Amino acid sequence: MSETARTWRREAHGALVIAKKNALLYYLKPPVLIFGVLFPVFFFLTFKMGRPVAPEEIVPGMVAMALWFTATAVGPLVTPWERRARTYERLISSPISLRAILAGDVLSGLAFGACLSVIPIALGLALTDAAVTNALLLVPGIILGALSFASLGVLLAAPPASNPSNIMLLSNLVRLPLLFVSGVFLPIARMPAWARWVSPVSPLSYAGDLIRAGFGQVAYFPAWLSLVMLAGFTAVLFWGACRFHRRWRAKGL
Amino acid sequence: MAAAIQVHGLTRRFGDLVAVDHVGFSVSEGEVFGFLGPNGAGKTTTVRMLTGVLDPTEGTATIQGHDICAEPLAAREHLGIVPEEANVYLDLSVWRNVMLMAELHGVPRCRRVEEGERLLGLLGLGERRKQKARGLSKGLRQRLMLCSALVSGPELLFLDEPTSGLDVQSARLIRQVVRDLNGHGLTVFLTTHNMAEAEEMCDRVAIINEGRIAAIDTPDQLRQTVRASQYVEVSFEGPGPQEAALRGLPEVERLARQGERMLLYTRRPGRTAVALADLADREGLEVRELRTCTPSLEDVFLFLTRGGGGEKAP
Numbered sequence: 001m002s003e004t005a006r007t008w009r010r011e012a013h014g015a016l017v018i019a020k021k022n023a024l025l026y027y028l029k030p031p032v033l034i035f036g037v038l039f040p041v042f043f044f045l046t047f048k049m050g051r052p053v054a055p056e057e058i059v060p061g062m063v064a065m066a067l068w069f070t071a072t073a074v075g076p077l078v079t080p081w082e083r084r085a086r087t088y089e090r091l092i093s094s095p096i097s098l099r100a101i102l103a104g105d106v107l108s109g110l111a112f113g114a115c116l117s118v119i120p121i122a123l124g125l126a127l128t129d130a131a132v133t134n135a136l137l138l139v140p141g142i143i144l145g146a147l148s149f150a151s152l153g154v155l156l157a158a159p160p161a162s163n164p165s166n167i168m169l170l171s172n173l174v175r176l177p178l179l180f181v182s183g184v185f186l187p188i189a190r191m192p193a194w195a196r197w198v199s200p201v202s203p204l205s206y207a208g209d210l211i212r213a214g215f216g217q218v219a220y221f222p223a224w225l226s227l228v229m230l231a232g233f234t235a236v237l238f239w240g241a242c243r244f245h246r247r248w249r250a251k252g253l
Numbered sequence: 254m255a256a257a258i259q260v261h262g263l264t265r266r267f268g269d270l271v272a273v274d275h276v277g278f279s280v281s282e283g284e285v286f287g288f289l290g291p292n293g294a295g296k297t298t299t300v301r302m303l304t305g306v307l308d309p310t311e312g313t314a315t316i317q318g319h320d321i322c323a324e325p326l327a328a329r330e331h332l333g334i335v336p337e338e339a340n341v342y343l344d345l346s347v348w349r350n351v352m353l354m355a356e357l358h359g360v361p362r363c364r365r366v367e368e369g370e371r372l373l374g375l376l377g378l379g380e381r382r383k384q385k386a387r388g389l390s391k392g393l394r395q396r397l398m399l400c401s402a403l404v405s406g407p408e409l410l411f412l413d414e415p416t417s418g419l420d421v422q423s424a425r426l427i428r429q430v431v432r433d434l435n436g437h438g439l440t441v442f443l444t445t446h447n448m449a450e451a452e453e454m455c456d457r458v459a460i461i462n463e464g465r466i467a468a469i470d471t472p473d474q475l476r477q478t479v480r481a482s483q484y485v486e487v488s489f490e491g492p493g494p495q496e497a498a499l500r501g502l503p504e505v506e507r508l509a510r511q512g513e514r515m516l517l518y519t520r521r522p523g524r525t526a527v528a529l530a531d532l533a534d535r536e537g538l539e540v541r542e543l544r545t546c547t548p549s550l551e552d553v554f555l556f557l558t559r560g561g562g563g564e565k566a567p
Contacts, residue, residue, distance in 0.1 A: 007326075010359055017356040025344055086340035093304040094357040095329040250308045251267075 014096030018104025036073030040066045059124030060215045061184040064208035066120045071113025071146040075153025076171040080164040109150025138214025144230035145207025151237035158244035178202040188220040203233040257282045257409050257440040262312035265298050272298040274464035285441040287455035291558050295464040296444050305329050333402030337414035339394035343387040351400050358405035372400040392423030413444045448551040460557050467557040475553045485525045488514045490539040502528045
C-alpha cells in the first residue's frame with residue numbers, strides 16, 4: 001500500500017473514531033435535543049395548525065426541516081464543548097489531522113440527521129396519504145443534504161467561543177433565516193420575487209427540492225442541479241470549516 | 254545516543270508578547286528531561302508547540318526525527334501526553350476513555366484490549382473500568398490520563414505537572430510507573446513545579462525564564478552553578494565559639510544564625526568543615542551536629558529565575 005493510501009486510510013479511520021465518540025457523547029445532550037428535535041416539531045405545529053393544507057403536502061417540508069435542524073445541531077456543539085472541557089487539545093495532539101477530526105464531526109452530524117429524518121418519513125407515510133415515488137431522489141437528497149448541513153454546523157463551530165450556548169445562538173442566527181427562504185413552508189415558486197432570488201444561496205432549498213421530488217411533488221430546480229449544488233455546498237462549507245478551525249487553532253484559541 | 258527531541262530556535266509570539274523566545278535543547282532517547290520555570294515562563298507554550306496544539310512562529314523541532322511542522326502526524330504518533338488538568342471525557346467510562354485514545358493512535362483491536370487491561374490493572378483502575386470518569390477523584394482521573402497516554406505504546410511521554418495536587422498514593426504510583434517505564438527505554442519530558450520531584454526523577458533539567466532557557470544541565474551540575482549558596486551547618490553542645498573565631502575560618506564568607514545552629518557560607522565546604530572540627534578540638538567544644546550543605550535545585554531555580562541570592566560559577 002502506498003504512503004498516500006495509508007495516510008488516507010488512517011485519516012478515514014480517525015474520522016470514524018471521532019464520529020463514534022461524538023455519537024456516544026453528544027447525541028443526547030440537551031442542546032442537541034432541543035435545537036435538533038424539539039425545534040422542528042414546534043415549527044411544524046406552528047405551520048400546520050389552522051391552515052387548510054393537505055397533510056401529505058407538508059410531509060416533504062417536515063422531513064427537510066427535521067433534517068436541517070438535526071444535521072446542523074451536532075457540529076456547533078462539539079468543538080465549543082470540547083474546548084471548554086479541554087478535551088479538544090487531546091484530539092489535536094493525537095496523530096490524526098484537524099481535517100479528519102472535522103470530517104468526523106461532519107459524519108456524526110450526517111448520521112444524526114439522516115437517522116432522525118426516518119421518523120418524519122415514517123410518520124408521514126403511516127398517518128397521511130404521502131408516498132415515496134422516487135427513492136433515487138429522496139435518498140441522495142437526504143444524504144447530500146445532511147452532509148452539507150452538517151458541514152455548515154461544523155463551520156459555525158469555528159469561532160473560539162468556549163461556551164457552547166454562544167455558538168448555538170450564532171447557529172440559530174444563520175439557520176432560521178435560511179429556513180424561511182428555502183421553500184420549506186411555501187414552495188419556492190410561490191414565494192415573493194426577492195425570496196426566489198435569495199433561496200439559491202441556501203443548501204436547504206436544494207435538499208428540500210429533492211425530497212419534494214422524492215415524494216412525487218413538483219420540484220423547482222432540476223434534480224441534477226440540486227445534486228451538484230449540494231455537493232458543492234458540502235465541499236465549500238467543509239473547506240471553510242477546515243480553514244477557519246485551522247486559523248483559530250494556530251492562534252491557540 | 255540518538256535524540257528523541259531536537260529543538261532549534263523555537264519561538265512563539267502572541268501579538269507583541271514573545272511567550273517563547275528562540276528556545277533550543279535536545280532530549281536523548283531514554284532520558285528523563287525536566288522542564289522547570291515559574292508561571293508564565295513559557296513551559297506550557299513550549300510543550301503545546303511540541304505536541305502539535307500550537308504552531309511555532311519561528312524555529313524548528315523534531316520528535317523522533319520527524320519535523321513537527323513538516324510531518325506533524327508522524328511526530329505525534331510517537332507521543333503520549335498527560336496534561337496538568339486531567340481532561341478525560343467525563344461522560345465516557347474509564348474503559349472507553351482508554352480505548353478512544355488507542356483507536357485514535359490506530360492501535361489494533363487485540364493489542365489495545367490487552368494493553369488497556371494491563372495498564373488499568375497496573376494503575377489500580379481495573380475494577381473501575383465500567384465507571385464513568387465523572388465519578389473519579391482527581392488522582393484517579395490523572396491515573397486514567399496516564400493509562401490513555403500509555404496505551405498506544407509511545408516512545409516519548411510528555412508529563413505536565415503530573416502529580417500536582419494529587420494524593421500521596423496516586424503521586425507515588427504515577428512516579429513509580431513512569432520510573433519503571435523509563436527503565437525500559439521510555440523517554441520522559443517532565444514539566445513540573447515540584448523541585449523534589451525533578452531532583453528525584455530527572456537526568457537533566459532545563460530552566461526556562463521569561464521565554465528563554467536560563468540553564469540546562471544535570472541537577473548536580475546546576476547546584477554547582479550557585480557556589481555562594483554552599484554552607485556548613487554546625488551546632489554545639491553548650492556555648493559555641495565566638496562568632497569572630499568562626500568568621501576567621503578559611504573560606505568563610507558570611508555567617509548566619511538559625512536558632513542554635515550556625516551557617517557558615519563558603520566556597521569550599523569541605524575545607525571549612527575540617528577547619529571547624531580543628532577549632533572545636535582546640536577549644537574543647539563538643540560538636541552536636543556538623544554537615545555540609547549544597548544548594549538545592551530549588552535554590553538554583555530561584556537564583557536563575559529571580560536573579561537573586563547567590564553567585565554564579567564561571
